[in-house]
Amino acid sequence: MIHCKSLIKTISWRCIATTDTFLIAWLITGEYTFAGAIAGLEICTKMVLYYLHERGWAKIKLAKNGI
Numbered sequence: 001m002i003h004c005k006s007l008i009k010t011i012s013w014r015c016i017a018t019t020d021t022f023l024i025a026w027l028i029t030g031e032y033t034f035a036g037a038i039a040g041l042e043i044c045t046k047m048v049l050y051y052l053h054e055r056g057w058a059k060i061k062l063a064k065n066g067i
Contacts, residue, residue, distance in 0.1 A: 006054045010047055018043045 021042050025035035 003055065003058070006051060006058065010051045010054060013050065014043055014047045017046065 018039050022035050022039035025038040026032060029035060
C-alpha cells in the first residue's frame with residue numbers, strides 16, 4: 001500500500017534538495033551539464049532512501065512524554 005502523505009512529502013522535499021544539490025554542484029564545477037548529471041543521479045537515489053526512512057519512522061511508536 002502506498003502511503004500518499006509520505007510519498008508527497010518525499011517528492012516535495014526532493015525538489016528542494018535537488019535544486020540545492022544542482023546549485024552547489026554548478027558553483028563548484030561551473031558546468032551546467034555536470035551539475036545536472038549529479039542532480040539527476042541524486043534525485044533517484046535519495047528519493048528512495050528518504051521514502052524508506054520516512055516509512056521506518058512511521059512504524060516507531062513514541063510515548064507522549066518522549067522516548
